[in-house]
Amino acid sequence: xxxxRSIERKWQENWRAANLYRTGADPAKPKYYILxxxxxxxxxxxxxGHPKGYIATDIVARLRLMQGYxxxxxxxxxxxxxxxxxxxxxxxxxxRVATEANIATFKRQLGILGLSYDWExxxxxxxxxxxxxxxxxxxxxxxxxxxxxxxxPINWCPSCQTGLANEDLEDGKCERCGSAVEQRPMRQWVLKxxxxxxxxxxxxxxxxxxxxxxxxxxxxxxxxxxxxxIEFKIQDTDQAVKVFTTRIDTIFGCTxxxxxxxxxxxxxxxxxxxxxxxxxxxxxxxxNKTDLQRxxxxxxxxxxxxxxxxxxxxxxxKAVPIFIADYVLNSxxxxxxxAVPAHDERDFEFAEKYxxxxxxxxxxxxxxxxxxxxxxxxxxxxxxxxxxxxGLASAAARRxxxxxxxxxxxGVKRVNYKIKDWxxxxxxxxxxxxxxxxxxxxxxxxVPEDELPVVLPEVESYEPTGTGxxxxxxxxxxxxVKCPACGGEAKRETNTMPQWGGSCWYYLRYMDPDNERxxxxxQKEAYWSxxxxxxGGAEHATRHLxxxxxxxxxxxxxxxxxxxxxxxxxxxxxxxxxEDGRKMSKRWGNVINPDEMVDKFGADALRVYEMFMGxxxxxANWNTNGLVGTRKFLEKAEQLLAKPLPVxxxxxxxxxxxxxxxxxxxxxxxxxxxxxxxxxxILVNELTDYKQAAQAWPFGSAxxxxxxxxxxxxxxxxxxxxxxxxxxxxxxxxxxWPAYDPALVKDENINLVISINGKLRATLVVPADISExxxxxxxxxxxxxxxxxxGKQVIKTVFVPxxxxxxxxK
RNA sequence: GGUCCAGUGGUGGAAUUGGUAUACACGCAGCACUUAAAAUGCUGUGCCGACAGGCAUGUGGGUUCGAGUCCCACCUGGACCACCA
Numbered sequence: 001x002x003x004x005r006s007i008e009r010k011w012q013e014n015w016r017a018a019n020l021y022r023t024g025a026d027p028a029k030p031k032y033y034i035l036x037x038x039x040x041x042x043x044x045x046x047x048x049g050h051p052k053g054y055i056a057t058d059i060v061a062r063l064r065l066m067q068g069y070x071x072x073x074x075x076x077x078x079x080x081x082x083x084x085x086x087x088x089x090x091x092x093x094x095x096r097v098a099t100e101a102n103i104a105t106f107k108r109q110l111g112i113l114g115l116s117y118d119w120e121x122x123x124x125x126x127x128x129x130x131x132x133x134x135x136x137x138x139x140x141x142x143x144x145x146x147x148x149x150x151x152x153p154i155n156w157c158p159s160c161q162t163g164l165a166n167e168d169l170e171d172g173k174c175e176r177c178g179s180a181v182e183q184r185p186m187r188q189w190v191l192k193x194x195x196x197x198x199x200x201x202x203x204x205x206x207x208x209x210x211x212x213x214x215x216x217x218x219x220x221x222x223x224x225x226x227x228x229x230i231e232f233k234i235q236d237t238d239q240a241v242k243v244f245t246t247r248i249d250t251i252f253g254c255t256x257x258x259x260x261x262x263x264x265x266x267x268x269x270x271x272x273x274x275x276x277x278x279x280x281x282x283x284x285x286x287x288n289k290t291d292l293q294r295x296x297x298x299x300x301x302x303x304x305x306x307x308x309x310x311x312x313x314x315x316x317x318k319a320v321p322i323f324i325a326d327y328v329l330n331s332x333x334x335x336x337x338x339a340v341p342a343h344d345e346r347d348f349e350f351a352e353k354y355x356x357x358x359x360x361x362x363x364x365x366x367x368x369x370x371x372x373x374x375x376x377x378x379x380x381x382x383x384x385x386x387x388x389x390x391g392l393a394s395a396a397a398r399r400x401x402x403x404x405x406x407x408x409x410x411g412v413k414r415v416n417y418k419i420k421d422w423x424x425x426x427x428x429x430x431x432x433x434x435x436x437x438x439x440x441x442x443x444x445x446x447v448p449e450d451e452l453p454v455v456l457p458e459v460e461s462y463e464p465t466g467t468g469x470x471x472x473x474x475x476x477x478x479x480x481v482k483c484p485a486c487g488g489e490a491k492r493e494t495n496t497m498p499q500w501g502g503s504c505w506y507y508l509r510y511m512d513p514d515n516e517r518x519x520x521x522x523q524k525e526a527y528w529s530x531x532x533x534x535x536g537g538a539e540h541a542t543r544h545l546x547x548x549x550x551x552x553x554x555x556x557x558x559x560x561x562x563x564x565x566x567x568x569x570x571x572x573x574x575x576x577x578x579e580d581g582r583k584m585s586k587r588w589g590n591v592i593n594p595d596e597m598v599d600k601f602g603a604d605a606l607r608v609y610e611m612f613m614g615x616x617x618x619x620a621n622w623n624t625n626g627l628v629g630t631r632k633f634l635e636k637a638e639q640l641l642a643k644p645l646p647v648x649x650x651x652x653x654x655x656x657x658x659x660x661x662x663x664x665x666x667x668x669x670x671x672x673x674x675x676x677x678x679x680x681x682i683l684v685n686e687l688t689d690y691k692q693a694a695q696a697w698p699f700g701s702a703x704x705x706x707x708x709x710x711x712x713x714x715x716x717x718x719x720x721x722x723x724x725x726x727x728x729x730x731x732x733x734x735x736x737w738p739a740y741d742p743a744l745v746k747d748e749n750i751n752l753v754i755s756i757n758g759k760l761r762a763t764l765v766v767p768a769d770i771s772e773x774x775x776x777x778x779x780x781x782x783x784x785x786x787x788x789x790x791g792k793q794v795i796k797t798v799f800v801p802x803x804x805x806x807x808x809x810k
Numbered sequence: 811g812g813u814c815c816a817g818u819g820g821u822g823g824a825a826u827u828g829g830u831a832u833a834c835a836c837g838c839a840g841c842a843c844u845u846a847a848a849a850u851g852c853u854g855u856g857c858c859g860a861c862a863g864g865c866a867u868g869u870g871g872g873u874u875c876g877a878g879u880c881c882c883a884c885c886u887g888g889a890c891c892a893c894c895a
Contacts, residue, residue, distance in 0.1 A: 171892095213814055213889080220813060220891055227895080245895060258895095295893070332894045339895090345811090346893055418894050538889080612835070614823055618816090619888090626822070629835050663826095675824070678834035685834090692851095753830050758876035760830055798875050804829055808875045 002638040004602030008717040012114060020731055021116040024070030032069040033528050034061050035507055035567075037536025037544070038123075040078045040499070041102035043087040046109045047584050048592045048610070048622060049576035053535045055607045056573070056616055056673055058115045060533065062713040063668050065116070066737040072528055073116060074510040076123035077103050080131075081499025082160055082176050085430035089463055095430040099126060109594060113603045114716050116733075121513045125432075125502030130509060132453035133519040134502050135435040137551065139446050140558055142436065146192045147424065149444065154423050156184035161464035163188055165423040165498065167543045172295060180290050186468045189425040189434060189495060193550050197222050197417040199564075200549055209569030211617070214541045221542040223418025228402050229334060230411035232257055232311035234265075235319050237272065241265055241311055244333030244416055248405070249397040250343040252386040253361030255351065257311040258303065258323045258337050260330035261286045266306070274308035279324065286326045294326055301327045301350045313338075314410040315401070316387060325350060333416050341376065348376040361386050362394060422547070424498060429462035429471045431496030439483035439490035448484050454492070470494040503544055504551035507531050507566060519560065531567045538572035545570075571671055574618040576610070581621050592622050604715035605631040611673040611714060630677075634718055637684050637711065641704070641722055645691065650698035654744060656686055657703055661740035664710045673714075680711055701726055706738045753804035754779045756788050772799040779805055 015021065034057050039050065054075075061073040079099045088098035103124070110117070123130055141147040155164040157174040163186060168175050193200075201222045204215045227246035234240060241257060259266060261283050266273075273279055282304045286294070293299070303325025310319035327346055328337055341351035342360045351358055362381040380394035389397050405411040425434065433454045435447040447454055457478040462471050472494040473479060483490035508520045511528040515521055536544075548566055556564040577583060578590030585591065597606050608630040613620040660683045667676035687707075690698050699707070705726055712719035712732045723732040747768050752775060754762040762784045766775065776797055779785045789809065796808040 216814055217890055223891090223894065225894070243895085247895075299893095301893080327893045327895095329894070337895045344895070346895075349893095416894075418891090541890080612822090618823095620822070623822070623836070625836055633835085666826095674822095675834085678824075681834055751830070755829085755876075758829090758874090763830060796875060798829090800829060804876090806829080806875055 002602075002635050002718070004604065004634075004717070005599070007721045008112070008114065008598075008603050011717045011720045012111065015114075015116075015731070018731070019120075020733060021073070021118050022120060023072050023074075023118045024065075026070060029068055029070045031072065031528060032061075032064040032533075033072040033511075033531045034064070034533045035073075035510075035531045035535070036075065037534070037540060038076045038078050038503070038506060039106060040081060040083055041099060041106045042083055043091065043098065043102055044586070045102075045105050046594055048594045048597060048606070049584055051110070051113055051115075051594060051606075052576055052610045052616075053537075053573035054110065054115055055113065055610050056671070057533070057535050058113075058607075059611070059673060059713040060668060060671075061116055062716065062733060063665075063737065065733055066709065066712070066735060068736065072121075072510065073118060074121040074123075075110065075115070075117040075119070076121075076506060076510070077106070077125065078499070078503050078506070079103065079124055079126045080431045080497075080502055082162075082426075082428065082430075083499075085428060085462070086160070086176070088430070095462060096126070112595065112598050113607065116716070121510050123506060123509050123513050125506065126430075128453045128455050129514075129516070130506075131432040131502060133509070134432050134497065134505070135447075135452050135454060136449060136519060137505060137555070138432075138497070138501070139435055139449065139452075141191060141554060142444075142446060144558075146195065146554065148190055148192065150188055150190045150421075151185060152188075153183040153185040154188055155181040156186070157181050160428075161466040162427045163423055163425065165500075166420050167422075167500075167546075168498075172290075182290065184468075188423055189493075191422040191424045191550075193422045193546075194417055194419060196550050196553055197224070197419050198415075199553055200546060203549075203553075203565060207565060207568065207570075210567075211570060211572060214538065214545070214570060214572060217538075217541040218546055221419060221546065224415060225417075226413075226415050228398075228405060228411050229414040230314060230338065230405060232313065232338065234269070234322075235310040235312055237269070239265065239269065241322070241336050242334040242411075243336045243338045244414060245338055247340065247343065247394075247398075248401045249380075249383060249386075249389075249392075249394040250340040250361050251313065251315050251338060251401065252383070252389070253340040253342045253359045254313055254320060254338040255341060255357045255359050256321045256323055256339045258325050258328045258339050258347075258350075259306075260328040260335040261324050261326055262330040263324070263335045265336075266324055269306070269309060272308055273306050275304070275306075278304055279306060282324065289326070301325060301346070301353065303327070303350065303354065305354070314405070314408070321356070323350075323354070331420065332418070343376065343378055345376055345378060360384065419546075422550075424501070425495035426498050427468055427470045428464055428496055429456075429459065431498065432456070432501055433472065434493040434495055434497060436493040437481060437483060437490045438493065439486060439488060441488055442483055442485040442490075445483055445485045445490070451484075456496075470496060472496070500544060500547050504548045505555070507534075507548075508555075508561065522562070525560075526562050529561060530563050530565060533569045533571070534567040535571050535573060537575075541572075572617055574614075574616060574620060576613070577619055577621045579622050579624070584622075592624070597624075597627060601627055601631045602634070602717075604718045605634055608633065608677055608714050612677040614674055616671055616673060633681050633684060634715055636688050637715075638718060638722065640684070640687055640691065640697075641725060645695060645697040647700050648694060648696040648698060649700070650690065653686060653690060653698040654703065655747070656683060657699070657706060658740040658744040660710060661706065661738050662745055665737070665740075668713065677714060680714070683707065683710075705735075708732060709735060709738050750802055752778075752802075754782070754785055755804060755806045756785070757808055758806060761785055761788055768802055770801075772797070772801075772805070775799060775805045776807075779807065 036054050036057050061071050065071050084099050085095050088095040157164055157179055159177045159179040173180055201224055225246050228248045229242050229244050231240045231242055303323045306322045309322045311322050312319055339347040341347040341358045343362055363384045364377045364381045383389050383392050383397050402413045433456055435454045437445045439445050457475050459475055465471055479492050481490055481492055512520045512524045552566040553564050555561045580590050582588050609627040612630055660679050663679045664676045708719045708723050720732050749765050750768045751763045752766045762782055792809040794807050795810050798806040
């Protein structure tokens with residue numbers, strides 16, 4: 001009987017004792033670096049969905065190991081950040097204690113799945129020996145002006161009591177706790193990711209191994225748009241307002257200008273604004289709105305004219321009114337737009353409400369009277385009412401108008417990005433301290449590199465203060481230091497880094513986890529980089545995966561790494577949902593615990609099941625019955641060897657074995673693990689049938705060993721056990737992956753499909769290399785075909801060698 | 811509103827990428843074993859039809875000797891972004 005409990009325990013202990021999964025270092029072998037996105041060890045432990053990606057990469061890692069690669073397959077813990085800290089606060093534990101306990105749980109849960117990690121390279125982002133280098137990288141950025149202090153209003157989560165980056169929001173709410181965020185001006189550290197926006201975008205073209213949807217999400221997030229920045233002089237003043245537009249071709253249709261309420265010119269021109277009380281009350285109303293209310297698309301647009309002010313359109317010299325309205329965002333472009341209601345739906349909606357003129361300047365060739373779209377036409381067309389530019393097509397007009405603008409020094413060509421600089425400080429305890437010191441004399445001074453890491457101090461109360469200060473600010477003997485530059489009284493920076501800091505470079509540390517001299521040894525980096533295959537959740541597309549590419553490119557620029565992209569191939573894992581089709585969560589009571597499943601059915605059955613559920617990238621609902629099915633499959637495989645039977649070689653099954661070698665190898669390479677499993681099931685079914693019918697075993701021990709090798713990446717414990725029972729002294733994972741024999745994979749006879757007018761009418765068993773003439777002759781001699789040909793004429797034959805013959809009749 | 815995916819039996823899904831649609835698994839039904847149940851094994855299982863055969867891959871068109879696969883329009887569901895000028 002298949003006793004998974006003792007088999008799995010036995011081999012997990014043996015593998016550990018033999019250090020079987022230590023990273024290979026044979027210089028004669030090629031390298032393969034396969035990586036999972038490391039988890040943050042939450043208090044809830046793993047549910048069955050988490051290991052899906054880990055199992056899949058484990059299968060690839062084991063295949064590569066058997067194929068003779070030096071495989072780097074590490075695991076670690078992304079343990080800083082809000083989830084760990086909130087969990088600790090809730091359970092009244094120190095975050096460090098909670099994190100350690102959670103890591104122990106995770107590690108045990110991963111352990112019982114039989115994953116082939118090299119635990120000698122385990123890393124933990126909260127380990128000072130690790131975050132020393134996170135701090136070091138931050139300092140390099142600071143030295144090059146890529147980390148800077150800012151006082152701009154940022155997203156503030158009132159519940160988590162910290163500032164957040166744009167990437168940390170979901171629908172204007174805090175991604176962690178769901179509270180509506182507020183805009184709050186505060187001192188913060190910001191990383192200038194916008195300096196890298198263009199490279200982050202264009203280099204996506206150099207990543208053919210990434211899935212297109214993920215790349216598309218990054219493109220959208222970066223949001224490059226090309227246009228022009230144009231100066232509108234403000235009438236009777238020496239001031240001007242700059243607007244950004246991608247549609248300069250519509251500028252002759254501009255009938256007003258809109259400023260964001262926060263635009264500095266509003267306050268600057270207060271004296272000239274004749275309806276200031278109305279303006280002031282509008283500003284107050286806007287200030288009271290949450291971000292969510294302000295960006296609600298369903299709400300009606302509001303605004304107020306700045307009476308007494310007008311802007312001059314540089315193209316036609318016409319004066320147009322100026323409004324403020326909160327549909328214009330201060331944070332994008334110049335915070336001001338030229339409004340063209342005839343060709344922009346937002347402007348159109350606003351213009352109708354406030355009775356602004358609608359002036360057409362681009363004609364739709366298909367609709368010259370502009371009757372469609374209720375008077376608003378947003379696509380490209382041919383310019384009309386546009387002075388010397390009339391008659392040009394939109395694209396050509398944009399080029400000429402920008403040239404004219406630059407020549408007249410009234411504006412410039414401009415590229416804007418949606419991506420914003422990365423708000424990098426958090427007013428929380430559980431993160432890497434930012435290694436800077438504030439000195440009254442010298443300003444901001446870096447902690448000298450030889451004094452890194454700046455260790456997170458032990459603290460009595462680590463709960464957030466809500467004052468915009470981190471809890472660290474209250475620890476006087478940590479905060480007060482001597483200035484490294486002048487020796488005077490100074491204070492440490494008390495903000496900490498966000499969750500995403502440590503994960504920006506961890507994949508480099510696995511290459512050289514214990515190095516105390518540099519973040520990663522150059523030679524080791526040159527050997528292992530880049531990551532050959534990276535697997536994780538799609539939710540990281542616009543956060544971790546953009547941040548990490550940004551940091552990696554920076555490290556490339558300062559010569560710390562030899563290649564400018566970290567991950568050459570990327571796949572996202574589809575979620576495993578509950579049996580009810582909902583996301584697994586305590587709230588729905590639909591969480592399936594892997595420990596229980598492993599105990600009941602075995603880690604191997606769970607591994608095979610999770611791969612068999614469907615295409616890897618696709619979400620799938622859990623179904624314990626399916627797990628019972630893969631368990632039965634393993635039982636059948638185990639039974640094959642249960643009692644000795646005479647060997648009677650069988651050519652058909654030998655051929656099937658070699659086809660399976662080919663299919664399993666190809667399927668793992670293409671990450672189609674569900675069909676690899678089904679190929680193994682077919683083989684086991686055939687072997688079982690043969691055994692029952694013939695009371696014999698069609699394979700010698702060598703062939704059965706090959707079958708075990710094919711099964712081994714999926715069900716390592718059982719395969720290893722049967723391998724041993726077969727009398728093999730070494731681990732199955734030290735054996736070489738089998739090659740298939742091309743002669744055995746080829747069929748001598750095939751089923752030739754005979755169709756008439758494309759409809760299947762017969763299948764005939766024929767030699768694989770049958771000629772067209774022979775096939776036609778054979779078809780004509782077949783009764784089932786003759787019936788259809790009677791009284792008709794064959795006007796054409798289509799022959800696909802080895803596959804089908806189609807007769808076209810009339 | 812924008813961008814990108816996906817619609818195949820009762821269910822999860824397969825289809826060598828334009829060539830036997832429904833592999834494999836679950837579920838269900840029947841039979842065997844059993845005093846009985848569980849477990850196991852065997853058989854059947856897209857729909858209509860007694861058979862011949864016909865009809866089926868969200869809907870409607872098209873291309874082709876041949877379409878789940880390619881093209882056009884639509885419907886439905888999902889993911890991400892969202893007043894980005």
